[in-house]
Amino acid sequence: MTKKTSSSETLYKVFIYVVLAMLAIVIIVPVAWVFLASVKRNSEFYGNPWTLPASFYWQNFVDAWNAASMGSYMLNSVIVTALSLIILLVVALPAAYCLSRFRFRGGRFLNVAFMAGLFINVNYIVVPIFLMLRDWDSWINYFFGKTIFLNNLFMLSIVYAATALPFTIYLLSGYFATLPHDFEEAAYIDGAGYGQAMIRVIFPMAQPSIITIILFNFLSFWNEYIISMTLMSSSTGQRTLPVGLLNLMQGQQSKAEFGIMYAGLVLVMLPTLILYMCVQKKLTQGMTVGGLKG
Amino acid sequence: MRSKGRSRFIVLCVAPAAILFFLFMVMPTFNVFRMSLFERGAYSPTETFVGLNNFKVLLKDAKFITSMQNTILLIVTVTIITFFFAIVFAAILTREKIKGQNFFRVVFYIPNILSIVVIAGIFSAVYKPENGMLNSIFSMFAGREVMVLWKDQPMVIVSIIIAMVWQAIGYYMVMYMASMAAVPMDLYESAGLDGAGRLKQFFQITLPLIWTNIRTTLTFFIISTINMAFLFVKAMVAKGTSDVALSFMYNQKDAGLYGYSMAAGVVIFLFSFLLSALVNKVTARDVLEM
Numbered sequence: 001m002t003k004k005t006s007s008s009e010t011l012y013k014v015f016i017y018v019v020l021a022m023l024a025i026v027i028i029v030p031v032a033w034v035f036l037a038s039v040k041r042n043s044e045f046y047g048n049p050w051t052l053p054a055s056f057y058w059q060n061f062v063d064a065w066n067a068a069s070m071g072s073y074m075l076n077s078v079i080v081t082a083l084s085l086i087i088l089l090v091v092a093l094p095a096a097y098c099l100s101r102f103r104f105r106g107g108r109f110l111n112v113a114f115m116a117g118l119f120i121n122v123n124y125i126v127v128p129i130f131l132m133l134r135d136w137d138s139w140i141n142y143f144f145g146k147t148i149f150l151n152n153l154f155m156l157s158i159v160y161a162a163t164a165l166p167f168t169i170y171l172l173s174g175y176f177a178t179l180p181h182d183f184e185e186a187a188y189i190d191g192a193g194y195g196q197a198m199i200r201v202i203f204p205m206a207q208p209s210i211i212t213i214i215l216f217n218f219l220s221f222w223n224e225y226i227i228s229m230t231l232m233s234s235s236t237g238q239r240t241l242p243v244g245l246l247n248l249m250q251g252q253q254s255k256a257e258f259g260i261m262y263a264g265l266v267l268v269m270l271p272t273l274i275l276y277m278c279v280q281k282k283l284t285q286g287m288t289v290g291g292l293k294g
Numbered sequence: 295m296r297s298k299g300r301s302r303f304i305v306l307c308v309a310p311a312a313i314l315f316f317l318f319m320v321m322p323t324f325n326v327f328r329m330s331l332f333e334r335g336a337y338s339p340t341e342t343f344v345g346l347n348n349f350k351v352l353l354k355d356a357k358f359i360t361s362m363q364n365t366i367l368l369i370v371t372v373t374i375i376t377f378f379f380a381i382v383f384a385a386i387l388t389r390e391k392i393k394g395q396n397f398f399r400v401v402f403y404i405p406n407i408l409s410i411v412v413i414a415g416i417f418s419a420v421y422k423p424e425n426g427m428l429n430s431i432f433s434m435f436a437g438r439e440v441m442v443l444w445k446d447q448p449m450v451i452v453s454i455i456i457a458m459v460w461q462a463i464g465y466y467m468v469m470y471m472a473s474m475a476a477v478p479m480d481l482y483e484s485a486g487l488d489g490a491g492r493l494k495q496f497f498q499i500t501l502p503l504i505w506t507n508i509r510t511t512l513t514f515f516i517i518s519t520i521n522m523a524f525l526f527v528k529a530m531v532a533k534g535t536s537d538v539a540l541s542f543m544y545n546q547k548d549a550g551l552y553g554y555s556m557a558a559g560v561v562i563f564l565f566s567f568l569l570s571a572l573v574n575k576v577t578a579r580d581v582l583e584m
Binding site for chain 1: 299300301303304306307308310311312314315317318319320321322323325326329334339379383386387390392397398399400401402403404405407408409410411412414415416417418419420422425426427430460463464468517521524525528529540543544547552555556559562563
């Protein structure tokens with residue numbers, strides 16, 4: 001009897017490992033395949049897809065970086081992501097601080113409004129945002145003879161930051177609300193003003209949640225493509241990396257330069273993968289704190 | 295003096311966030327609803343009020359109806375498949391002593407950090423008709439050349455389902471793992487002493503105790519499937535092959551039919567809202583205390 005249960009137990013364990021390993025393979029293999037394909041010569045794409053690259057053909061990356069402009073798209077993405085994160089933090093931190101720790105007229109209403117904002121998804125409002133910016137552009141064009149709102153990396157960053165506000169404020173307020181008021185009281189007694197108490201005393205304590213926010217928003221800004229594609233639609237204008245990659249992929253169907261395309265793919269996902277490997281624990285824990293995703 | 299400085303400080307802190315939020319979220323949301331009642335010239339900002347006309351045309355538009363059907367099909371299939379795998383794997387990884395548990399958790403979450411554009415690129419290599427990963431595996435087992443056109447009709451919807459499930463499993467798994475970790479161990483121990491097997495423990499302890507979390511994720515499933523389906527279709531599928539609700543909306547914008555596009559947005563939003571409310575109501579149970 002005991003023998004039977006222990007052997008079925010082993011069988012069960014083996015079964016579990018097989019199932020887990022299968023899902024792991026299903027996830028790793030396609031990603032790893034792209035990495036290998038990025039160093040293959042174009043001629044190698046016409047045979048068996050499972051052969052290893054004959055040699056490391058780094059030229060793909062050089063071509064993707066220069067000829068396919070992925071280098072300048074990468075720079076744009078770095079600029080937009082960094083700018084959006086800075087704007088977001090500068091705007092959201094003080095707002096979340098005040099909304100969670102001060103009682104003032106309209107404060108309740110704003111809290112509710114930002115909470116409601118959690119349910120607004122950018123996919124629905126991207127068209128009105130585009131039209132609004134285009135209208136602003138046509139006014140400013142009428143008076144000054146140039147357009148500044150569409151096809152502008154800075155404007156894109158502002159829109160990114162604005163659409164990330166509800167979630168960021170929600171997360172930060174949740175943290176600020178748990179801190180006792182004694183911290184500021186002590187700072188005020190020492191002669192600090194409101195701003196000083198906030199910046200010198202409270203923000204350093206909020207470091208863990210600030211890092212969580214930077215992580216999540218970095219991923220979403222870096223990976224985003226619908227807003228970017230809509231607001232940076234000029235055919236001659238600048239693009240962010242995912243949109244550039246998308247164009248490259250769609251162009252590839254006719255040109256069949258597979259090596260460059262896979263090199264481009266690697267360029268887009270490498271930063272996020274490296275970041276993930278460094279902070280995976282934080283990310284999967286932080287997710288359950290926020291428990292929300294667009 | 296003190297109170298004057300206080301209110302100035304609060305205004306300074308809150309105003310930038312409030313202004314950005316109002317300009318780029320509240321106004322556009324309001325405009326979705328307002329513009330659905332108007333017709334707007336493709337290049338001029340002149341608008342004419344047309345009442346519910348956009349909606350009348352929309353509900354008879356065969357393309358819109360097909361795109362809604364596709365969306366519903368995706369919501370149902372992606373939710374069921376993802377939910378099943380995510381909860382089974384979460385249960386295995388929290389309940390069993392597995393070597394390399396952390397490794398599996400890390401790997402399963404990887405798709406979630408990739409851009410949808412990247413996933414679309416990865417899957418274009420998987421789905422390529424000649425020399426694609428999937429077809430070459432099928433060819434190997436069949437012993438002959440298999441040529442499935444994954445990204446054309448009628449297989450395209452299956453391809454989208456596979457890619458979406460691939461992307462979502464890890465996210466929901468981590469979510470369920472977190473709530474399963476909160477279930478006290480001694481419940482399982484005493485159930486084990488009473489002779490309850492793994493399956494019975496799963497259905498009678500784990501599922502009821504994380505039910506609140508499951509209900510929340512069901513709402514997530516509905517909302518995020520509608521959004522993700524759009525991102526996947528836009529990045530992965532050639533234009534015009536197959537549409538989902540939001541990609542239909544977006545394509546109307548490309549055609550310059552802004553009012554019509556926004557009417558579609560309103561219908562999709564109401565649909566997702568009502569469906570979430572319905573699912574929430576149907577799944578309501580008495581909450582069990584841990």
